[in-house]
Amino acid sequence: MQCLCEKLSADFPELSPICIGHLWLFRDLPNETLKAMSQSAIRYRKQRGEQIFLEGDLAETMFLIKGGRIKLSKLSESGNELILGYRKPGDFIGENVLTDAGTYPCSAWCQEETLVCGFSRQQFNALILEHPHIGLQIIRNMSERINWLSDQVGNLATANIEDRLYRVLQNVAKEHGAEDERGYILNFTITHEELGFLIGAHRVSVTRAMNTLKHNGKIAADGKSLVIARIPQ
Amino acid sequence: MQCLCEKLSADFPELSPICIGHLWLFRDLPNETLKAMSQSAIRYRKQRGEQIFLEGDLAETMFLIKGGRIKLSKLSESGNELILGYRKPGDFIGENVLTDAGTYPCSAWCQEETLVCGFSRQQFNALILEHPHIGLQIIRNMSERINWLSDQVGNLATANIEDRLYRVLQNVAKEHGAEDERGYILNFTITHEELGFLIGAHRVSVTRAMNTLKHNGKIAADGKSLVIARIPQ
DNA sequence: ATCATGTTGTAGCACCGACTACATAACTGA
């Protein structure tokens, strides 16, 4: 079938196979429904550094990430940036369009060139009511997010920066990286400053902690990638 | 219609009107479906201090809270308890039954006498597929939870204990307490130790912070309740 | 009453980590 994504994504490096247009869950839908649906969605193709939405914006659209990587962050009242996590192709962001409150609780920034597929509240509502499988998919996705956030809360509550850093690196690598016998491979760069925003620590402290982690063999640089050793058990 | 909840809840103090048995979204369902559904669910009535499930348990059941209050907590690797939040009647817990991983990311403890309604993964799946409205309801609920957790992450990342405490108190009171012209009223007791688990701080530090908050007029004791002043703007 | 248990208040020491400041890479684009 005809999906707008395909036109936009002609030269796009890696693309998620998950698409409202040809999602497996739509296999058995009549063609014209599919077409209507996939064409009613708004597509955005954005460059690194651009935003999808900002914390506090009226939440009127939710998005499915087709390709790229998106950073969810918010501002702490001390004015510092605070990273809530990264989202990858196949993930949904901005699901709280359905909440009454109706503003995004965080901002979404593109870390790389990114392709997303947006749905309005009404479209989204209708979509779920008509195709409950999508609801299930979203629930699973949100559940992962809750797990991650719970983990983060656990992390942040333990004082030690070194441990916090190690665990966050593991989580990020587990979710977004590859894996081999040495451990998880994180193959996109995160600056120390960003890591600081992620674990709520000062940049300088991150640098220190990174060095001791390297020194203790818990992490290792491999060209541009970072190898995070699994916890030996 | 006949709902098991009613039998169990004969003498229960306050009960959530939300019930799979007579949820508004079921209004227009045929009576026998309703009956079958509400009777297939497992009901638990538990006392203060009992658990619904434990972190790491195989996640096979999700629950709708009918009455009472449930504390979600986990153990940090330092072995400390860490409270992720409280859930009230009408909320869902254990939604990650749908995740592949399949273990609960946290434990659920009853803070008071509590009545819950449990559904197996299969029941839950079927329920959502047949009645997508329930899916929507759950998505809304999870979205609130994500907001709370995001907020918590923000809180924990800002170093200052006093601010952390104040904000957590506000959030808890906003969600679970009453409200009058003085501010939010928290009418169930949380010990300083619990507050410590909630903000990831030492009990002694909580006591200190509570006193300065009282001294600065940000909070005030009113018998057994706690009045949390709104931020004046 | 008495005891046991749980909660809150207070003090002092030690230490982690925020912060500032500056040096040294590494990268980017003319």
Add this chain to the structure above:
DNA sequence: TCAGTTATGTAGTCGGTGCTACAACATGAT
């Protein structure tokens, strides 16, 4: 190739908070 920018490394000071220890209550059971 050079300058401008961004990322990383290192040092020293200082405040916040963890931790231990103990005292003062409160509550409830026997």
